[in-house]
Amino acid sequence: MDKTMELEIFRYRPEQDSEPTFQTYEVPFHTEWVILDAVNYIKDEIDGTLSYRWSCRMGVCGSCGMMVNGVPKLTCAAFLKDYTGKIRIEPLEGFPVERDLIFSMDDFIAKLKSVKPWIIRKEGEDKPLEEGEYLQTPRQLVEYQQYTMCINCMLCYAACPVYAHDNTFLGPAAIALGQRYNMDSRDQGRDQRQEAIASHEGIWQCTFVGECSAVCPKDVDPAGAIQRAKVASTIDYFKELLLPWGKKS
Amino acid sequence: MSVRHDVVIVGGGGAGLRAAIAIAETNPSLSVAVVSKVYPMRSHTVAAEGGAAAVIKDNDSLEDHFRDTVGGSDWLADQDAVELFVNEAPAEMIQLEHWGCPWSREPDGTVAVRPFGGMNIERTWFASDKTGFHMLHALYQTSLKYSPIVSYDESFATKILVENGRCQGVSALDLRTGKVETILASALILCTGGAGRVFPFTTNGAINTGDGMAMAYRAGVPLKDMEFIQYHPTGLPGTGILITEASRGEGGILVNKDGYRYLQDYDLGKPVQVTDPEHPVKKSMELGPRDRLSQAFVKEMERGRTIPGPHGDFVLLDLRHLGEKKIDKKLPFVRELAKNYAGIDPVYEPIPVRPVIHYIMGGVDTDTDSATSLLGLFAAGEVACVSINGANRLGSNSLTELLVFGARAGRAAAIFATQNPDLDVEALEKQGADEQDRIARDFIRKEGGTERIATLRREMNETMESGAGIYRSERSLRDTCDKLMELRQRFSNLLIEDRSLTFNTELTSALELDFMLDVALAIGQSALARTESRGSHQRTDHPDRDDENFLKHSLAFHTDDGVRIGYKDVVITKWPPQERVYGK
Amino acid sequence: MVRELTSVGVAGYSVFLLYLVYRLGQGSEAYDAAIGLIMSPASIALHLIALVLALYHTVTWFNVTPKVIVIHLGEERVPAFMIAGAHYAGWLAVSMIVAWAVLGT
Structure with a gap:
C-alpha cells in the first residue's frame, strides 16, 4: 500500500451498543476515489459489519448521503483528494439512527x-x-x-x-x-x-x-x-x- | 404469522410502481403491496438518461417503430409482443405526461422527441438527459395518491412461496428488524430489474443483482434468452458511469486515437460532416445499434487504434461541435458526470468512453400479459423477457417497456387475484417459517466460514467478463461455467461476521451473491448452448447467424443437477428474418 | 444563522429611533437631552456596531434576493447578479436622496 488515508466512522449497532462509538480504518488512497469507494473498501476488505446505503454511485439515486467532517455530502460525489487528514464520517444529522450510517426516512x-x-x-x-x-x-x-x-x-x-x-x-x-x-x-x-x-x-x-x-x-x-x-x-x-x-x- | 395482500409487487422501480397504480385504478378494492429492498425512488430506473420511445409525431408510424425494434432484435423478438408494445406505447407515455413527468417540449408546447440508435426517425421522448429519474419520481409521487398501495420499503424478498402449483406469496427480510416476513398474495409481480452486477464493469447500481430472476428460476420458471447481454458503447472507463446515447442522438461522434470516425470501417455507413444538416444520419454510424457499436470497439482495439488507459482502452466521444448552449440544454447531466467523474468538460474536450455492461435482454419468461408459466406469478421490466428486445434492445425502448408491461402486469394480476382469492395459509406460513430458519442457519448464525463475500463476487465478475463478454467462444464459456461451479462450492464456506438483525447488510450482500451465482450460471450455460452469433451474442467459433437451428428462444431451467437448456419458438407474424443492415 | 442574529441589532435600533420620536414629542428640552446622550462616546460606539450589523444584514439579504425573485426572459433565467444588482442600485439611489436631503439643504 502506497499512500493511505484514515476514516473515522460512526458505529452504532442497537443490539450490542448502548452508545455510538467511532471506529478508525486505514484505506488506500487513490486520486479518483470518492469517499463511497473508501467506505466500500472497508466493507469488502476490512470489516463486513459496517452498514450504510448506496447504489447508483453517480449522484442520482440519493442513497449515500452522510456527514463528512460535519458537512452533509453525497459520498459518491465527494472525492478523497479534496480532504486532508482523518476524515470523519457520520450519519446525516437530524434523523434517528437505525444502525451505523443508516438513518430513518x-x-x-x-x-x-x-x-x-x-x-x-x-x-x-x-x-x-x-x-x-x-x-x-x-x-x-x-x-x-x-x-x-x-x-x-x-x-x-x-x-x-x-x-x-x-x-x-x-x-x-x-x-x-x-x-x-x-x-x-x-x-x-x-x-x-x-x-x-x-x-x-x-x-x-x-x-x-x-x-x-x-x-x-x-x-x-x-x-x-x-x-x-x-x-x-x-x-x-x-x-x-x-x-x-x-x-x- | 403472516400478512396478506391481494397483489404483491416485488420491486419499486418504474415497472413495479406502474403496475401498482394500474391495480389501484383497475380495482380500488384490492390491497396492493410494493415490497422493495430500497426506498422506491432509489430504484435503478432513476439512472436511465436518454429517453423513452413512442410514436407521437405525424411523420412517424407504428409500423416503423415495429420494424426498427424487430430488426434491432436481430429477429429474435416476438413480433406479436412488439406489435402490442408499439401500439400501447403512445398512450402510456401520454399517461405519464398527465401524471406530471416534465418532458422536454417543442416551442408550441407539444412533447419533443430526439433521435436514438437504431431508430429510423426521432421518436424518443426525453426529460433533459435524466429521463429515467423524472419518470421514476413522477411514478413514485403519483403512487402516493392511491391509498390501497402499501409500501414495504427496505424489505428484501428472498423466496417465492409456491403451494399447490400456484404462486401464493413471498418471503421478505425486513431489513430494519431482521425478521423474515411471510407476505401472502393471490398474485405476485416481479419487478426487480436487471442483473448487471454479475459483471465487473457496469452502468448498473449496486442493487441490480438479479434477485427476481433467481427467485423465479428457483421456483421452477425458466429464464429466457439469458445469453443476450447488452454492452452500452459509451461508459466512463473505471467507474462505468453511463454517458447517454442521447449524446450521439444530439450529434456527438466517436473517434479513435487518430481522431478518425472508425465506425465507418464496420458496416455502419459512411460519415457525413458534423456541420452537414443531415448529421446525425439515423440508423447509421454513431446511431447504429448498441451491439454493433460495442463490437466495433473490440475490433478497433484489436487493430491497436484505441487509446490505452489505466482502466483499459478507450475511444473518444466528441461533443465539442454541439457548443456549450446545446450541451447545457439537452445534455446537462452528461456534462456534470464528465466533469465530476472524468475530470473533463465536454464543451472543451472529448469524453473517454468504452463499452460497459448495461442491460440484460433475457429474463423471466413471460407472455404478453406478463404472466409466467407459474400460475399467479407475473413479471415486468428488465427482470422479464417477453420478448420485445430479442438479441439486442434498442436504446429508449426499455423505459417504455416498463410502462407498457408494468401496466399490463398490474391489470392481469388484478384480474387473477380477484378470481383466485383462496390461499393455503397454513402451508404458506410453514414455508415462511422454514425460510426464516434457513436464513438464520445458513447466514446469520453460520460459523466457521473463511471465504469473503467480496472475494467470491470479484472472481465471479472477472470470469463473467473474461468468458461471457462481447465476444465468446466454447472454450471461454466452458471456463466460465467451470469457475462458476467452483464459486458455488466455495459459497458454502462463506465467512459471515455480522450477527445482528438490524440492517445486516453483510447478510443482504451474501443473499445477493447467492442470487447472482445462479443468474451468472444461467447466462453462461445459455451462451454455451447457442452455437451461432446473433445480436449481442457473438461467438468467435460460430460467427454467423443460424436461423435454421437458432431462430428460437433459449430457456434455462433450474434442476438439482444444474442448468437444463430448452428452447421455444420465436413468434413471427409479419416480417420474416432478413439480413440486418445499418448505414444504408 | 449570523444574518438572523443581526436582525436583533436592526430591530433594537428601530426601537431606539422610536424612542427619539417619543422624546421629540415631549418638547425641545427632552429632545435636546436625548441628543446629548447620543453624542456620548459610548453611544457612538453602539451606533457603529448597529451600522455594521445593519450593513451585514442588508448585504446578505440582497445577496439572497435572487432566490425569491425569479424572473425568466424567454427560457433564460435572469442571472442572480442582475437581481441582486438591481437591489444595490436601488439602495444607492435611496441613499443618495437621503444624503441630499440631510446634507444638501
Whole structure:
C-alpha cells in the first residue's frame, strides 16, 4: 500500500451498543476515489459489519448521503483528494439512527405525502388520454423545472437548523416538491397543498438560513422555493383581506 | 404469522410502481403491496438518461417503430409482443405526461422527441438527459395518491412461496428488524430489474443483482434468452458511469486515437460532416445499434487504434461541435458526470468512453400479459423477457417497456387475484417459517466460514467478463461455467461476521451473491448452448447467424443437477428474418 | 444563522429611533437631552456596531434576493447578479436622496 488515508466512522449497532462509538480504518488512497469507494473498501476488505446505503454511485439515486467532517455530502460525489487528514464520517444529522450510517426516512416520506406531490386537476377537467398531452411551453417548463431535480437525498434536512431544532418542520425538500407541482402549468391543486405548506409547520417555520440550498447537490434551491411560497401565500392573505368578496386566483 | 395482500409487487422501480397504480385504478378494492429492498425512488430506473420511445409525431408510424425494434432484435423478438408494445406505447407515455413527468417540449408546447440508435426517425421522448429519474419520481409521487398501495420499503424478498402449483406469496427480510416476513398474495409481480452486477464493469447500481430472476428460476420458471447481454458503447472507463446515447442522438461522434470516425470501417455507413444538416444520419454510424457499436470497439482495439488507459482502452466521444448552449440544454447531466467523474468538460474536450455492461435482454419468461408459466406469478421490466428486445434492445425502448408491461402486469394480476382469492395459509406460513430458519442457519448464525463475500463476487465478475463478454467462444464459456461451479462450492464456506438483525447488510450482500451465482450460471450455460452469433451474442467459433437451428428462444431451467437448456419458438407474424443492415 | 442574529441589532435600533420620536414629542428640552446622550462616546460606539450589523444584514439579504425573485426572459433565467444588482442600485439611489436631503439643504 502506497499512500493511505484514515476514516473515522460512526458505529452504532442497537443490539450490542448502548452508545455510538467511532471506529478508525486505514484505506488506500487513490486520486479518483470518492469517499463511497473508501467506505466500500472497508466493507469488502476490512470489516463486513459496517452498514450504510448506496447504489447508483453517480449522484442520482440519493442513497449515500452522510456527514463528512460535519458537512452533509453525497459520498459518491465527494472525492478523497479534496480532504486532508482523518476524515470523519457520520450519519446525516437530524434523523434517528437505525444502525451505523443508516438513518430513518419515515418522517420525510410522511411529509412528502402531506404536500400531495402529484398533479391535481379540478373536477371534470382531466384531459382524456385520447386527446394527447397537455401543452406546456418550454417557458412554462422552466418555471418549475429546477424543483423537479430533487433526488430526496436528505442533505437539506441535515443542513437545516430549523429542522434540527424542531422536526415538526415540513422541511426544505418536501416544500420544494409541493412548490414544484404548484408551479406546474398542468396542475390546479395549489389550494389543496396550502393546508400543509402554508401551515405553521410549513413555510413559516423557515427563517431563510439558506443552508439547504448551499448543500443541495442538484441545485434545487429549496430555500428559494420556500421564500417564493411565502410570497405567494402573503399575496393570498392580502387578497383575501382587501378583496374579501373576490376569489383568489 | 403472516400478512396478506391481494397483489404483491416485488420491486419499486418504474415497472413495479406502474403496475401498482394500474391495480389501484383497475380495482380500488384490492390491497396492493410494493415490497422493495430500497426506498422506491432509489430504484435503478432513476439512472436511465436518454429517453423513452413512442410514436407521437405525424411523420412517424407504428409500423416503423415495429420494424426498427424487430430488426434491432436481430429477429429474435416476438413480433406479436412488439406489435402490442408499439401500439400501447403512445398512450402510456401520454399517461405519464398527465401524471406530471416534465418532458422536454417543442416551442408550441407539444412533447419533443430526439433521435436514438437504431431508430429510423426521432421518436424518443426525453426529460433533459435524466429521463429515467423524472419518470421514476413522477411514478413514485403519483403512487402516493392511491391509498390501497402499501409500501414495504427496505424489505428484501428472498423466496417465492409456491403451494399447490400456484404462486401464493413471498418471503421478505425486513431489513430494519431482521425478521423474515411471510407476505401472502393471490398474485405476485416481479419487478426487480436487471442483473448487471454479475459483471465487473457496469452502468448498473449496486442493487441490480438479479434477485427476481433467481427467485423465479428457483421456483421452477425458466429464464429466457439469458445469453443476450447488452454492452452500452459509451461508459466512463473505471467507474462505468453511463454517458447517454442521447449524446450521439444530439450529434456527438466517436473517434479513435487518430481522431478518425472508425465506425465507418464496420458496416455502419459512411460519415457525413458534423456541420452537414443531415448529421446525425439515423440508423447509421454513431446511431447504429448498441451491439454493433460495442463490437466495433473490440475490433478497433484489436487493430491497436484505441487509446490505452489505466482502466483499459478507450475511444473518444466528441461533443465539442454541439457548443456549450446545446450541451447545457439537452445534455446537462452528461456534462456534470464528465466533469465530476472524468475530470473533463465536454464543451472543451472529448469524453473517454468504452463499452460497459448495461442491460440484460433475457429474463423471466413471460407472455404478453406478463404472466409466467407459474400460475399467479407475473413479471415486468428488465427482470422479464417477453420478448420485445430479442438479441439486442434498442436504446429508449426499455423505459417504455416498463410502462407498457408494468401496466399490463398490474391489470392481469388484478384480474387473477380477484378470481383466485383462496390461499393455503397454513402451508404458506410453514414455508415462511422454514425460510426464516434457513436464513438464520445458513447466514446469520453460520460459523466457521473463511471465504469473503467480496472475494467470491470479484472472481465471479472477472470470469463473467473474461468468458461471457462481447465476444465468446466454447472454450471461454466452458471456463466460465467451470469457475462458476467452483464459486458455488466455495459459497458454502462463506465467512459471515455480522450477527445482528438490524440492517445486516453483510447478510443482504451474501443473499445477493447467492442470487447472482445462479443468474451468472444461467447466462453462461445459455451462451454455451447457442452455437451461432446473433445480436449481442457473438461467438468467435460460430460467427454467423443460424436461423435454421437458432431462430428460437433459449430457456434455462433450474434442476438439482444444474442448468437444463430448452428452447421455444420465436413468434413471427409479419416480417420474416432478413439480413440486418445499418448505414444504408 | 449570523444574518438572523443581526436582525436583533436592526430591530433594537428601530426601537431606539422610536424612542427619539417619543422624546421629540415631549418638547425641545427632552429632545435636546436625548441628543446629548447620543453624542456620548459610548453611544457612538453602539451606533457603529448597529451600522455594521445593519450593513451585514442588508448585504446578505440582497445577496439572497435572487432566490425569491425569479424572473425568466424567454427560457433564460435572469442571472442572480442582475437581481441582486438591481437591489444595490436601488439602495444607492435611496441613499443618495437621503444624503441630499440631510446634507444638501
